[in-house]
Amino acid sequence: MAETLRRVLNLGTSARSGEEDTAEAGPPLLLLGGPGSGKTALLFAAALEAAGEGRGPVLFLTRRPLQSLPRGTGAALDPLRLQKVRLRTLWAGFPWKDCLRYLKIRFQYPPSTHELLQLLCSAHEARGPAPSLLLLDGLEEYLVEDQGPQDAAYLAALLLDTAAHFSHQTGPGQGCGLIVALQTQEEGVSGDALQVSLLQRYFPAQCWLQAETPGPGQHRLRACLDPGGLGPRAEWCVAFRPNGEMTITPWPTQAGNLSLDKGSSSGGQP
Amino acid sequence: MAAALAGLTLPAVVEELLSEMAAAVQENARIPDEHLSLLKFIFGPSAIQALDLVDRQSITLISSPSGRRVYQVLGSSGKTYTCLASCHYCSCPAFAFSVLRKSDSLLEPRAPSRSKTYSHNSLFQRRTALPT
Numbered sequence: 001m002a003e004t005l006r007r008v009l010n011l012g013t014s015a016r017s018g019e020e021d022t023a024e025a026g027p028p029l030l031l032l033g034g035p036g037s038g039k040t041a042l043l044f045a046a047a048l049e050a051a052g053e054g055r056g057p058v059l060f061l062t063r064r065p066l067q068s069l070p071r072g073t074g075a076a077l078d079p080l081r082l083q084k085v086r087l088r089t090l091w092a093g094f095p096w097k098d099c100l101r102y103l104k105i106r107f108q109y110p111p112s113t114h115e116l117l118q119l120l121c122s123a124h125e126a127r128g129p130a131p132s133l134l135l136l137d138g139l140e141e142y143l144v145e146d147q148g149p150q151d152a153a154y155l156a157a158l159l160l161d162t163a164a165h166f167s168h169q170t171g172p173g174q175g176c177g178l179i180v181a182l183q184t185q186e187e188g189v190s191g192d193a194l195q196v197s198l199l200q201r202y203f204p205a206q207c208w209l210q211a212e213t214p215g216p217g218q219h220r221l222r223a224c225l226d227p228g229g230l231g232p233r234a235e236w237c238v239a240f241r242p243n244g245e246m247t248i249t250p251w252p253t254q255a256g257n258l259s260l261d262k263g264s265s266s267g268g269q270p
Numbered sequence: 271m272a273a274a275l276a277g278l279t280l281p282a283v284v285e286e287l288l289s290e291m292a293a294a295v296q297e298n299a300r301i302p303d304e305h306l307s308l309l310k311f312i313f314g315p316s317a318i319q320a321l322d323l324v325d326r327q328s329i330t331l332i333s334s335p336s337g338r339r340v341y342q343v344l345g346s347s348g349k350t351y352t353c354l355a356s357c358h359y360c361s362c363p364a365f366a367f368s369v370l371r372k373s374d375s376l377l378e379p380r381a382p383s384r385s386k387t388y389s390h391n392s393l394f395q396r397r398t399a400l401p402t
Binding site: 149150153157158160161169 | 358361
């Protein structure tokens with residue numbers, strides 16, 4: 001799923017590759033960042049991107065309904081419109097092509113770890129076409145209830161198994177991708193680092209979101225994408241305007257800038 | 271087989287080894303001692319424990335009509351454990367201890383050796399794929 005996220009991050013730049021393979025799902029990707037680092041916005045952008053590929057629907061799992069649609073280029077939507085998802089009101093202020101893609105995104109809100117595990121374990125019983133992308137926002141909220149590393153490993157493995165089953169259903173050459181967002185704590189918190197290290201064993205591809213401090217009133221992040229050995233690492237600058245709109249530009253390249261260290265005590269942060 | 275191993279990663283080596291062992295079992299032939307030694311060399315003591323489970327027919331493949339599969343393993347204590355077919359996970363205490371908790375088994379995702387986790391899954395899949 002690194003390539004899907006790479007396409008999303010390249011959308012705001014002129015650096016789109018001429019060879020964009022949308023067929024293969026790629027390895028599962030872990031999206032890491034602190035609170036308010038734009039993980040949900042990027043997840044939703046990846047959902048829109050996958051929904052526009054013309055394959056299966058997108059399954060978006062999160063504990064709570066999104067209070068507002070993360071905005072890339074569209075106008076604002078109030079929470080009531082978002083939750084009702086009425087065609088008549090959805091079109092207002094939202095780019096037409098994004099509305100059509102949004103309708104292919106199925107949101108589900110498992111309220112607890114138990115409910116999430118049940119949902120994943122029974123995913124093969126669900127009717128309808130298999131999704132082309134499985135997204136989970138806020139993995140840390142489901143891990144809080146767990147007893148230890150085995151429960152975290154079980155949840156991660158079950159996510160992979162569910163995506164693998166969907167891939168089997170979609171057939172060869174397509175597959176179902178998996179992107180999971182995990183909120184990380186401040187650097188140096190050992191419990192968080194061990195959990196991240198464990199999860200990294202199941203998610204070969206990772207994208208780190210690090211906050212930068214450009215100045216007052218500005219919210220900027222550095223997105224570092226490591227596709228897990230299947231492509232080059234890359235970095236982008238993700239900025240959020242005061243109205244919530246997200247803009248993405250390539251990160252200025254300097255010697256020695258790319259320094260993802262997955263084995264560090266900080267849990268692999270760059 | 272030794273010549274074929276040159277330049278391969280551990281997962282590829284394991285796959286080839288298990289395929290040869292499966293072929294031998296399918297032909298009702300005895301598994302060569304060389305293969306068993308190689309298995310123990312790669313997986314360590316957990317290989318013996320895994321083979322013991324296979325010999326005691328303690329592994330059941332459970333599949334749904336949709337094609338989703340999971341392995342159920344009956345442990346020596348009489349308790350059953352779940353082993354996922356698509357990735358490395360087992361609910362048994364040995365997996366939790368030797369793979370997840372022990373620092374010397376906490377391997378990097380793309381390290382050439384993933385012996386502990388592979389032994390949990392690979393042997394089960396080969397054995398239960400064979401006709402009885």
